[in-house]
Each structure stands twice: as C-alpha cells, then as structure tokens.
Amino acid sequence: MSxxxxxxxxxxxxxxTLARGLSVLRAFRAGDDGLTNAQIAERTGLPxxxxxxxxxxxxCLGYLTQPQRADRYRPGPTLLAMGHVAAASLAFLDPAQEMMQALADRTxxxxxxxxxxxxxxxxMRTWRPQRVASIWLEVGHRLPVGGSSSGLAVLGATTQAEFAGLLEDRPENPLDGGTLQDLRLEARAQLVGQGYTVVRRALxxxxxxxxxxxxxxSPRLAGPVAFSCGALDxxxxxxxxxxEVGPALRDTVARLQRLVGTQGSPAWPGTPTD
Structure with missing residues (x-):
C-alpha cells in the first residue's frame, strides 16, 4: 500500500513538527472570532x-495570542508582523489596488x-464594487484547483515542473472524473484562445x-497567481x-504586467511541455 x-x-x-505548527497557523481565517484547540484540531486533522x-x-513565541477569551487563540503580533513583511514584498499589489478597484466598480x-x-x-485580497451588492468571499477562503476559475487559471499557467509540484500535494480531481492533466490542457487552450479561464459549470x-x-x-513569486472577477450567475x-468582463479582466492584468515590467511575457509557458 502506497x-x-x-x-x-x-x-x-x-x-x-514544524509542518504541524504551520498547519495550526494556516487554520485561521479572516472571519474567525478566535479558535479553540478543538476547532483547530478539527480543521487541521491533528490530535x-x-x-x-x-x-x-x-x-509563547508571539505567533498566537489569547487577548480576552482564554479558550480561544488569535493571530499574534509576531505573525501579523511577518504577514506585513510578506505583503510588502508583493510590490505589484500597490499599483493593482486602484486598477482592480476600478475594474470591480466598472463590472x-x-x-x-x-x-x-x-x-x-x-x-489573498478582494475588491468589492462600490454602491453595488456583490458576493461575499473572505480573505483566506480556499477553493479547489479544478473547481474554480482561479484554480483553472493557475493550473493553465503552470510549467511542467510546477505542475509536478502541484500533484505532490494531491489536489482533488475534477468533479467530472477527469484528470488534472486533461484540465490543465483545457485551461491552457482557453488562455491561448481568449486570455482568461472559465470553469465549466459541471466542475x-x-x-x-x-x-x-x-x-x-511576478519574479517575487515561485509560480503563477490569479486575478478573477466573480458574481452570481x-x-x-x-x-x-x-x-465584457473576461476581456476587461484580461486587459487590466496585461496593463498591470506592463506597469511592473513584465510586458511581452504571458503568464503561461509557450507549450504544455515547457
């Protein structure tokens, strides 16, 4: 048995042990009002x-804190400081702020x-349209690679080596019973043909x-990331x-790439074997 x-x-x-400690930190979500040990155990699968x-x-090290309710933990000052340093290293998010907010308002x-x-x-970040109701997805929300347009965009942009690394983490297979390799080729075809991805309704x-x-x-990241526009059907x-929306998103991301100096280089490799 493997x-x-x-x-x-x-x-x-x-x-x-380090991996288990990090899995505890990853259990926290933006909307949590603190987590008990039992809740963390449920989310991580750890005893x-x-x-x-x-x-x-x-x-003890400042990564978690118990400010008021002694049975609940929250992200501590050390973790918050590390998150601020990590976010500051993603310089492209500063110019993206105005561009993506304008896109949200426009669409x-x-x-x-x-x-x-x-x-x-x-x-990791969301921009809500002003004066218009929109869907609510909080920062930290996680989606399956094969069941979301964001995951499909990342999948279609992966190199062969990046795709092999993704498979190491054993993501869920597509809901239609197909393989992630087939879905990667489908995503790549969408990117080449129209410059954006849309996940099939069945998936x-x-x-x-x-x-x-x-x-x-971005040269500051090890693999592709994704920008998305979403709403109710x-x-x-x-x-x-x-x-409207697909081309507007494609053009906005292309402008961001030009602004940060990556113009002429699509986020996806030339062929699926690259």
Whole structure:
C-alpha cells in the first residue's frame, strides 16, 4: 500500500513538527472570532493533545495570542508582523489596488487575487464594487484547483515542473472524473484562445457563482497567481463574461504586467511541455 503523504513529507530532511505548527497557523481565517484547540484540531486533522502543545508554544513565541477569551487563540503580533513583511514584498499589489478597484466598480463584480496554497488556491485580497451588492468571499477562503476559475487559471499557467509540484500535494480531481492533466490542457487552450479561464459549470465548486480569471506572474513569486472577477450567475452570465468582463479582466492584468515590467511575457509557458 502506497504512503498517502506527499513525497517531500517522506524526505528525512522534512521537519514534521514544524509542518504541524504551520498547519495550526494556516487554520485561521479572516472571519474567525478566535479558535479553540478543538476547532483547530478539527480543521487541521491533528490530535487535540498535539494542538494544545503547538498552540502553547506558538503563544509563547508571539505567533498566537489569547487577548480576552482564554479558550480561544488569535493571530499574534509576531505573525501579523511577518504577514506585513510578506505583503510588502508583493510590490505589484500597490499599483493593482486602484486598477482592480476600478475594474470591480466598472463590472459590478467581486475582483479577487488568489495564490496556490498547497492543494488549493487561497484568496489573498478582494475588491468589492462600490454602491453595488456583490458576493461575499473572505480573505483566506480556499477553493479547489479544478473547481474554480482561479484554480483553472493557475493550473493553465503552470510549467511542467510546477505542475509536478502541484500533484505532490494531491489536489482533488475534477468533479467530472477527469484528470488534472486533461484540465490543465483545457485551461491552457482557453488562455491561448481568449486570455482568461472559465470553469465549466459541471466542475464548479460553487454552482451559483460565475467567474473569469487571468493568471499573473511576478519574479517575487515561485509560480503563477490569479486575478478573477466573480458574481452570481444572474449578474454574470456566460455571454457577459465573453462580451465584457473576461476581456476587461484580461486587459487590466496585461496593463498591470506592463506597469511592473513584465510586458511581452504571458503568464503561461509557450507549450504544455515547457
């Protein structure tokens, strides 16, 4: 019977205790009002006794804090400082701020920035349209690679080596029973043909939300990320994606690439074997 763990976790150099501690930190989401050890154990799959030791250690080091309710942990000052440093290193998000807000207002959609987080993609920033109701997805929300347009954009932009690394994290297969390799080729064809990706309705993780996504590359990141526009189906039907929102998103991301000095270099490789 094969070991279900990724190959890198079986390497002797892999620090399992550190990985478990980081999984505790990854359990927190933007909308949480603190988490108990039991809630962290449920989200991470770790034994509660292990979680208790890890949260105690992380609390001592300032990565977690218990400001008021003693049974609940929250991100601490050390973790917040590290997050600020990490965000500051993504210089392209500063010029993206005005551009993506303008896109959200123009299209009446939620615009978001997502990155691959092991076997899924995670939302790192959102821009909501002003004076228009929009869908609500919080920062930290995670979506399946094969079931979201953001994941599809990242998948289509991966090099062969990046794709092999993605498979190491064992992402879920598409809902139609196909393979991620086939979906990668489908995503690449969409990027080459129209410059953005749209996940097929049968594959959607959230059936009532439509979205279009465009991959983006930065020399500060190890792989592709994605910008997306999303809304409920009645606000963003397929014909509106094709006629308006998809091209607007594609052109906005292209302007951002030119602004940060990556013009002429698409986020995806020339061929799927690159």
């Amino acid at each position: 070991d279900p763990r990724p190959a890198y976790e079986q390497d002797r150099a892999f620090a399992s 509660k006794s292990t979680v208790s030791r890890l949260t105690f250690t992380l609390g 009446g959609t939620l615009v978001l920035f997502a990155v691959r987080d092991r076997d899924k993609v995670a939302l 959607r993780h959230t059936r009532t939300i439509s979205a279009a996504s465009v991959p983006f590359r 009645d606000v963003l039907p397929d014909d509106r994606i094709t006629a």
